[in-house]
Amino acid sequence: MLTNSLIELDRQHLVHPVSSFRGHEARGVRVLKSAKGAIVRDSEGRELIDGFAGLWCVNTGYGQDSIVEAAARQMRELPYATGYFDIGAEAPIRLASELADRAPGDLNHIYFTLGGSDAVDSTIRYIRYYWHAKGQPNRDQFISIEQGYHGSSTMGAGLTALPAFHDGFGAPYAWQHKISSHYVYRNPVGTDPQAIIEASVAELRAKIAELGEDRVAAFYAEPIQGSGGVLVPPTGWVKAMRDVCAEYGILFVADEVITGFGRTGPIFACLEEDIVPDLMTVAKGLTAGYAPMGAVFMSDSVYETIAQGAGPKAVGHGFTYSAHPVSAAVALEVLRLYEGGLFERGIEAGKRLMAGLEGLRDHPLVGDVRGRGMLAAVELVVDKEKKTPLPAEVQPATRLLDRAWEHGLIVRSFPQGVFGYAPPLCCTDDEIDQIVERTRRVLDVTLDDPEIIAAM
Numbered sequence: 001m002l003t004n005s006l007i008e009l010d011r012q013h014l015v016h017p018v019s020s021f022r023g024h025e026a027r028g029v030r031v032l033k034s035a036k037g038a039i040v041r042d043s044e045g046r047e048l049i050d051g052f053a054g055l056w057c058v059n060t061g062y063g064q065d066s067i068v069e070a071a072a073r074q075m076r077e078l079p080y081a082t083g084y085f086d087i088g089a090e091a092p093i094r095l096a097s098e099l100a101d102r103a104p105g106d107l108n109h110i111y112f113t114l115g116g117s118d119a120v121d122s123t124i125r126y127i128r129y130y131w132h133a134k135g136q137p138n139r140d141q142f143i144s145i146e147q148g149y150h151g152s153s154t155m156g157a158g159l160t161a162l163p164a165f166h167d168g169f170g171a172p173y174a175w176q177h178k179i180s181s182h183y184v185y186r187n188p189v190g191t192d193p194q195a196i197i198e199a200s201v202a203e204l205r206a207k208i209a210e211l212g213e214d215r216v217a218a219f220y221a222e223p224i225q226g227s228g229g230v231l232v233p234p235t236g237w238v239k240a241m242r243d244v245c246a247e248y249g250i251l252f253v254a255d256e257v258i259t260g261f262g263r264t265g266p267i268f269a270c271l272e273e274d275i276v277p278d279l280m281t282v283a284k285g286l287t288a289g290y291a292p293m294g295a296v297f298m299s300d301s302v303y304e305t306i307a308q309g310a311g312p313k314a315v316g317h318g319f320t321y322s323a324h325p326v327s328a329a330v331a332l333e334v335l336r337l338y339e340g341g342l343f344e345r346g347i348e349a350g351k352r353l354m355a356g357l358e359g360l361r362d363h364p365l366v367g368d369v370r371g372r373g374m375l376a377a378v379e380l381v382v383d384k385e386k387k388t389p390l391p392a393e394v395q396p397a398t399r400l401l402d403r404a405w406e407h408g409l410i411v412r413s414f415p416q417g418v419f420g421y422a423p424p425l426c427c428t429d430d431e432i433d434q435i436v437e438r439t440r441r442v443l444d445v446t447l448d449d450p451e452i453i454a455a456m
């Protein structure tokens with residue numbers, strides 16, 4: 001009863017992010033009620049394993065009381081402090097210092113946002129300001145990567161390279177350019193890692209030449225492309241791209257909104273890539289989804305250039321909720337939990353997850369299995385030899401998502417027929433095994449689906 005009335009109220013009033021308005025009205029909302037660890041319960045009492053940590057964010061798992069207490073303590077003591085007018089609060093100051101200590105290289109200066117989209121958007125503004133301060137205002141062209149995701153702010157959506165974020169929105173802008181993804185499974189140059197790296201380097205160089213060496217402001221890359229379908233680049237790819245940017249003095253921005261905070265193992269994926277970006281964005285795992293927060297990390301030289309350029313003038317970029325004390329208190333406690341054993345647990349659980357998913361390769365519908373740590377994907381095909389994707393007419397995304405829910409599993413289901421996994425780092429061995437086992441069952445029923453059979 002309660003569920004039905006909520007579904008109706010939702011239909012009438014709540015606009016959902018990145019959803020088909022009409023499709024959502026027809027399907028209705030699935031109301032989640034409570035959660036503990038990696039298990040969520042819906043309003044009908046059904047239990048599901050959350051193999052996607054909410055939206056790649058609840059890395060600690062749900063129901064961590066110490067995080068709740070940290071937030072409550074901060075709310076009682078000081079629920080809000082502005083960062084404007086030289087004012088601040090203890091929690092965000094301590095958080096900035098803790099993060100700078102752990103960040104790659106000299107990424108010592110941190111601007112806090114409310115999430116990933118405004119972190120990316122902030123980098124665009126700071127980078128424009130940086131090049132003005134350097135006396136090169138014509139460096140105003142930005143390059144990102146096909147299948148990349150950098151949020152859905154007005155400017156960030158144009159760096160994102162997914163059609164739904166562009167069509168009808170007038171995105172991307174003329175100053176936003178793309179090069180091809182490394183997408184190993186479907187790369188036109190084949191699957192050889194070195195060939196893929198060389199092709200990407202050549203394409204980036206060609207794009208820089210086309211736009212003009214003195215026109216390119218920045219290049220954006222996710223260490224692993226998340227929303228494009230969990231696309232893992234060959235080892236050394238990120239470093240090769242970073243080196244090209246350094247050669248031309250182009251700022252390299254690592255978007256670690258998904259990969260940060262243990263998702264692939266270490267606190268930041270850049271550390272395992274052995275690179276120091278000029279700027280880095282994070283969100284999601286920063287607060288493990290318990291409160292909204294993102295961050296922009298800037299290198300010493302980016303920060304100094306902006307500071308010198310501005311002189312006594314205010315750098316006019318900021319939000320009422322920049323460096324929110326409650327979110328910062330949450331992030332500090334989340335960091336304590338990560339380092340108190342959750343990062344280590346995530347590494348162990350990640351090995352088990354990858355091994356389990358690799359075991360699905362024998363299934364007739366599985367074309368590719370990829371991932372690193374607790375970030376993985378299984379790509380479905382109807383013909384393994386030809387790598388034929390599931391036909392768009394069968395609407396793979398909603399179909400697969402529905403099947404998974406029926407089997408007590410929450411995963412991401414990408415439009416091209418790819419399952420995405422990003423379980424909480426706290427998952428037990430049994431929960432990891434269940435994620436794999438339930439995936440196999442979903443694959444089996446999908447194989448019996450007459451519309452899928454017709455496409456084979």
Ligand code: PMP
Nearest residue numbers: 115116117149150151255257258
């Ligand atoms: N960058 C990346 C790499 C992301 O994955 C996301 C979110 N999925 C964003 C930016 C945007 O973050 P948010 O949804 O918190 O605005």
